[in-house]
Amino acid sequence: MSLLLGPMQQHIPGRKSLTDHSDVKVLMPKERVFIPLFAGPVTKYDLLVSEGDHVDIGTRLANTKSAFDVPLYSSVSGTFKGLVKKPHSSLKPQLHFEIELDPVQTSIQAFEPLNWENASQEEMVSFMKETGIIGQGGAGFPTYVKYLKPQGIHTLIINAVECEPFITADYKVIMDNVEDFIHGCRILLKMSTGKECLIAIKKTHPDLIDYVNKEIQKEGLSDIKVVPVPDVYPMGGERTLVRTLLKKNFKRLPAEVGAIVNNANTAILTARAFEKGEAISKKYVTFSGEALNYPTNVLVPVGMSVAEILENIGGIKDNLASCRLIAGGPMMGKAMVSDQICIDRAMNAITVLKDEEEPAMTCMRCGRCTAHCPVGLQPVRIANAVKMNDVAEMEKRGAMQCIECGLCTYVCPSKIQVTENVRKAKRTLAMKNRRGN
Template identity: 45%
Template sequence: MFFVGPMRQHLDGHKSLSEHVQVKTVDTPSTVYIPLFTGGKDAIPCVNVGDHVYVGTKLGQKEVPFIVPVFSSVSGTVKAIEKHPHVGLKPVDHVVIENDGKYEEKAPLAPLSMDASDEALLERMKEAGIIGCGGAGFPAYVKYSAKGITDLIINAVECEPYLTADYNMLETTMDDFVAGVSLMYRLSHAQVAHVCIKESHPEMIEKLTKAFANVNGVEVHPVPDVYPMGWERVLIREVKHVEYNKLPAEVGCIVSNATTAIAFANAVLRGMPITQKMITVSGDAIDTPCNVIARVGTPFKDVIDTAGHIIGDEVMMCAGGPMMGRTQVSDQVCVVPETNGITLLKPRHDVEVACLRCGRCSDHCPSGLQPVRINTARKANDIDTLMKLEPMRCIECGLCTYVCPSKIAVTEGIRAAKRIVMLRGKK
């Protein structure tokens, strides 16, 4: 018999802070900064300083390892191409655009019909720069190029605490969601599409069931309210009861975020790329948590100021949720197509004590790792053991830190171990 731990945890989601609160719209500032950077790589600009651009004008394109174009979210004039703070933490080149306030749109692509061919749909995914909107930012066309797919899994789980942007997108753009899922289902050639939503949302389950009632092959699939249920490995385990090695396609699955389906519908039916995002601004350090709509390239400061007021002088800010989000040191970083939340938290001054060897971090790791052993090997500089413990499989879900009774920043240690392994791989 093989015993495993729970590998997941019910967390207090704090979703009610923003879930049913009126959505606000950010007044886009006079200057926006669109990063020429996506999926960890630089994009090559295709505009020059002085050029006039429209909402939807292509500004540049990343070529390797996969093609991802970058688009303007406003109309106006390109003022500069220069380094600016980025959510990835390192400053990168941004196209700086003086916003003329007119928001003149020029769709870069012609609309397609719902019965467009597979080739046309796949090309549209690529040309419109449709990426995983759940935070991963992986180009969707690469996933949908896979053959032998049996199950399409649409991830509407949104398991990160505080975040409710996906839920609000479903509330406000259900028609596009149904169109996007239907198109993705046809393109994937899957036998069935599972729309996964937490079982703690009975009202949304009912709405989705009604919305997909006449769409053959699409099933609404309630899943447990645990973290990290929204991670694709956990979701596939839940829906299909199988494990894969590197990619979901190995077991015939594609997993796409619900908001990626909405973005795809917009790209197909209107020819428009992702130029604005629904973003949850929440946490215990903002007085009025809510969802806001902001254009790509808007500095976080403007997004936060639209939502409410920061409480206190010392605040921890994450791009994304508190578990998998990335801590930011500047509110000048800007909204990117992957942005789904800004979490503002009062700092916790936990006192770390010695490891109790309780094994809770290993029991809960959804990647099946042994975080405590990885950290011990890292501290001892025992590289051979470290390599065997495979820290690169860590998805940085933060659960090992969350469950640690000694208040050890276990996830930070695993991140450091990953850097060591990456450097070793480059030698």
């Protein structure tokens, strides 16, 4: 950690007006979906359907296994054609369920709802595991894991900040489902064993703050509060959020300082699972960026291809080769080489920008990257260690703590891809840890 901590955050133009006040487009694929088996670090799976089987919306397709197990349900009804490898937003080809759609969609209840007000904490966690809900904040980690054995938790933080530029999917999903949102907060609060739930929303969205506050008042809740937070990046990062709301720093997990953090859409999915027996099937996804003809939010089944969605919303201004297609937002998202990737259960945005990267100049040792790092790292020192292939120095400088927020690259006046170098350091250290030397 740097001794000279700077602002550790930065205001970034949000470009939210491109999509936040236009209608959400509801789309269905013409013929088929490809549902990624992969979400989070899946290593093994048990297939529960065979080629040629008919599936409904809500049919359990597989039990996936990683460090933690989580089931996967179908987002459409149709015929299971088999598992195929396709490009994926993890940057590696992954297995996908190919399902040919029925002309008329049919659904079943994925599981029996649970009367959560009467259920014990253990019953709620075990139910949560069966719902297959994974975190909607990006990493796609199974949600139940955070609630397994909560100790000393006093605060549940619901992250509705959406600090990445362009993305408005959470804003839209809350606006359309505010009752489910508040029910989800209540369920997660009970499961967390905490005393209060703080919903963090940017001050620049007063309409959303007002709307959520009215719903809280309508339900007469005193343990759930909205906390308006400044419009700075990365306010939606767990560390920055916990530091802002609780004035505390943690090393590895928010639970160390008595908090659990979940994304806003995770709360909505939780309410639907507990109260209606629904698994994740449809997703709000923001398609935005200057390179699109008509930026918009879409509501689509998991597994619809990005190429088909782009075709339905008016496409790209120029051509794909002259653009940067990013899964996620421009700061933390991953650049894709193909529009054949499909919407997965954790994805909330596709950003398409003109490819106009400026050439890098020499580092002028201004220290801006260090002053702005929300984790308190010295990114330029890590980048130098990467150039020298000095693995011990990468470790000493704490490269593995980097949350890949992209801020060091954003603030660098020399246009150096600092974040990319820190990512390389993380990959080098991960490989070293796997080899065990």
